[in-house]
Every structure is written in structure tokens, then in C-alpha cells.
Amino acid sequence: MKKLLYIDANVNRATSRTERLAQALLDRLRANEDVEVTTLVLEDEGLAPLNSARLARRTAGTAAGDFSDPVFAYAKQFAAVDEVVIAAPYWDFSFPALLKNYLELLCAQGVTFNYSDEGVPTGLVRATRAWYVTTAGGYCGDYDYGWAQVDALCRLYFGIPDVRRLSAEGLDIVTNDVDEIMADALRAIENEPL
Ligand SMILES: Cc1cc2nc3c(=O)[nH]c(=O)nc-3n(C[C@H](O)[C@H](O)[C@H](O)COP(=O)(O)O)c2cc1C
Structure with missing residues (x-):
């Protein structure tokens, strides 16, 4: 079964229009093939930006080829x-x-990408498709x-x-018809070639 990671960076998720579009996309992907969806709600993850200590641990892990430190957990999952x-x-x-905090943690050399001897990044992840909603x-x-x-990041790293x-x-422009814009976006998701 295909494994899909849903990275939910929405805030006010109960009312979020972004969340509504993302769920419609997930429904479409589930209907298209057998997928197991793991949801990562970033708001609940207590993500902090890298600081001196965590950056040092990450640099040491990459140098040693030892990715057991928790600082690598999100990158390994991704x-x-x-x-x-x-x-x-x-x-x-x-x-x-x-x-941004999450993406910073994904950029772990040796896990999600590596550099060639010429300094060109080479991807190490398994995923063949990524969506940004x-x-x-x-x-x-x-x-x-x-x-x-x-x-x-997705393509080059x-x-x-x-x-x-x-x-x-255009969802907050008062003269716009929000329902119509959302309906168009949901239709576009339905028609997206898979
Ligand atoms: C903190 C904050 C910053 C925002 N910045 C912008 C912006 O720079 N440009 C813009 O067009 N809308 C901006 N918006 C409006 C949101 O993009 C818009 O309401 C969006 O649909 C919110 O998504 P949601 O319904 O999933 O929460 C901002 C809203 C918030 C709360």
C-alpha cells in the first residue's frame, strides 16, 4: 500500500479553507488508489527552530552517519x-x-538529501509526488x-x-464570492490528472 504523509500546517483548522481543500485532495487520492495516510498536525508538534545544541547534534550525526538522534526523526519519516x-x-x-521550523528539520544531510563531490544536492527521499495546498x-x-x-526543496534537495x-x-476580498472560488478550487482538485 502506498504511504502518504499529510503535513498539516494549518492554523484554526476547524474553519480553515486550506484544510478543506487539503482534505478534498486526500479524498481524491484515496479514491484513486490504496493509500495509507499519516497526518502530522504541526500545531501539535511543539516544533522549535534549530538552536546551537540541536544543530551541533545534527551536524555530528551527519558526519558520523548516525541518524538515531531525535533531531532526525521528521526527516526520516518524510x-x-x-x-x-x-x-x-x-x-x-x-x-x-x-x-518553516518543520522544513528546517527536514533538510538533514544524509537522510533527505546529500551533496555530490561537486556540491550538487542529490535527493534521497522515496516520494515521487508532492502537493502544496x-x-x-x-x-x-x-x-x-x-x-x-x-x-x-522538494525538487532540488x-x-x-x-x-x-x-x-x-482572493478569499478575503469582500466583493468576491467565496463559495464560488472554493467550488472552483474543489472542482480543479477533482479534475487534477493523477
Ligand atoms: C497572520 C496572517 C497573515 C496573512 N497574510 C496574508 C498575505 O500576506 N496576503 C494575503 O493575501 N492574505 C494573507 N492572509 C489571509 C489568508 O491568506 C487567508 O485568510 C487564508 O485563506 C487563510 O487560510 P485558512 O482559511 O486556511 O486559515 C493572512 C492571514 C493571517 C491570519
């Missing part, structure tokens, strides 16, 4: 799945800091730096060949 769905609202041209109050245009980072973004935008 590296072992077949598909990934990341959901995060569009905040401040990016995503919540919660997701977001919703925005306005329109992101060329300024979704959160997606830019997720896309670069982790070596995931198929990385896609799904969104609903």
Missing part, C-alpha cells in the same frame, strides 16, 4: 513515504513559521515565497520529480 501533501495558508507572502486572502501572483521554497501547487485565492 524520506520513507511515497507521496506528500503539505497544506499551509498564505501568510505574509509565505506560510506560517510553524512550517494553500489559500490566500488576496492574490499571490509571483509573490508566493512559501511555495517557491517548498518547490525548490529531496529529488521529488512531480511537485504541484493547488490554491484558492
Whole structure:
């Protein structure tokens, strides 16, 4: 059975539009094939950014090829799945800091990527497809730096060949019809080629 990791970086999840889109995508993926979904709710994980002590442990682990330290736990989990769905609202041209803390922990050399002798990153993860689901109050245009980072990390570091973004935008513009925008986004998810 295919293993899928759902990384839920939503805040106010009961009312989150991003969460609604992500769940629709998960339903679609489940309907398409046999998938086992593991959900990681980042809000519940107590994620802290790397500090001197944890960075030192990570550097030492990578140098020794010993990834038993807990600092590698999220990277090991991510590296072992077949598909990934990341959901995060569009905040401040990016995503919540919660997701940044998590992504920082994923970038563990020796687990999710390595460098060639020429310094070129080579992916080590198993996943062949990653999704980034977001919703925005306005329109992101060329300024979704959160997606830019997720896309670069997934493709260039982790070596995931198929990385896609799904969104609903303009949701906080009072003259917009929010239900219609959401219905369009849900339809787009239904029609996404798998
Ligand atoms: C802290 C915060 C920062 C936000 N920053 C932006 C922003 O930079 N641009 C924008 O268009 N909308 C911004 N928004 C609006 C959200 O993108 C929008 O409401 C989104 O749909 C929230 O997702 P959710 O319903 O899943 O919580 C922000 C909202 C919050 C709470």
C-alpha cells in the first residue's frame, strides 16, 4: 500500500479553507488508489527552530552517519513515504513559521538529501509526488515565497520529480464570492490528472 504523509500546517483548522481543500485532495487520492495516510498536525508538534545544541547534534550525526538522534526523526519519516501533501495558508507572502521550523528539520544531510563531490544536492527521499495546498486572502501572483521554497526543496534537495501547487485565492476580498472560488478550487482538485 502506498504511504502518504499529510503535513498539516494549518492554523484554526476547524474553519480553515486550506484544510478543506487539503482534505478534498486526500479524498481524491484515496479514491484513486490504496493509500495509507499519516497526518502530522504541526500545531501539535511543539516544533522549535534549530538552536546551537540541536544543530551541533545534527551536524555530528551527519558526519558520523548516525541518524538515531531525535533531531532526525521528521526527516526520516518524510524520506520513507511515497507521496506528500503539505497544506499551509498564505501568510505574509509565505506560510506560517510553524512550517518553516518543520522544513528546517527536514533538510538533514544524509537522510533527505546529500551533496555530490561537486556540491550538487542529490535527493534521497522515496516520494515521487508532492502537493502544496494553500489559500490566500488576496492574490499571490509571483509573490508566493512559501511555495517557491517548498518547490525548490522538494525538487532540488529531496529529488521529488512531480511537485504541484493547488490554491484558492482572493478569499478575503469582500466583493468576491467565496463559495464560488472554493467550488472552483474543489472542482480543479477533482479534475487534477493523477
Ligand atoms: C497572520 C496572517 C497573515 C496573512 N497574510 C496574508 C498575505 O500576506 N496576503 C494575503 O493575501 N492574505 C494573507 N492572509 C489571509 C489568508 O491568506 C487567508 O485568510 C487564508 O485563506 C487563510 O487560510 P485558512 O482559511 O486556511 O486559515 C493572512 C492571514 C493571517 C491570519
